[in-house]
Amino acid sequence: MSEFICPQQGSRPSARGREAKSYLRADGTCSYCGSITEQAFFAAVEAGLEVTPTDKSYKVYVDVPEERAGQPRVVSVTGGDDQPGPDWIPADPAHLEASGWMGGGYNWMQLAPRGATRQAKFYLEHLSYEGQIRFVALVNAKGMQLAYPGFFYVAPFFCEPVRKGSVA
Structure with a gap:
């Protein structure tokens, strides 16, 4: 089992004064925050599954395949x-x-x-720097199937709006 520090957890010490380690549970989610992985997120996006914006700059919901469909x-x-x-x-x-x-x-x-998909949470802090760039490119190219309202009404924490007429 590979351990890591969950980005949601940051460097907060555990009760014993050490950095608490997180790991991927059997269902592929983070043991600390319950987020799916970056790889699972992009696999769902590439499969055309829906991403639901939230009122938080650090979280989205994403449809992922349901392994137990019909049960x-x-x-x-x-x-x-x-x-x-x-x-x-x-x-x-x-x-x-x-x-x-x-x-x-x-x-x-x-x-x-159970349906063919289920909704999972994805904390954007789980994106690598390259993942953030890929995320922005997909949004700009309309390569991400966004649920209602069809856009991010709260921008992801790593994004800045570009004003019309300005050069980035």
Whole structure:
């Protein structure tokens, strides 16, 4: 397992005074922040999958292929003793955990099949300098499929707007 310092973490020391190390989890995400990797981000962009801008200069969401497409996932949970409706079934801890529902107190759950893609987060700090250049080139060439509103209403932290008529 290759360790690294997550860029989201910076050089903040751990509780023991050492730099805490991050690693890539089995699902290919950063153990510290949950971001997908730069390589996974650009693979999704090149596949024409959608990138969703956010109101943060350091984060976007990106559609990535769902490895478990068609398999059931938990879409809603509730507590209480009475079954809330006919499409609710008794909560199963294994299904809950596999779908990312942590904690307890859930008595009922609803299932739906997983789609062909899922939305993952990508922290732009995970881009190398070359990755930042590639990102800007893709945006400028309209080579990135942007979700609503179709543009970055908050510019990525490594970008500066260019005024009309000025030379960069």
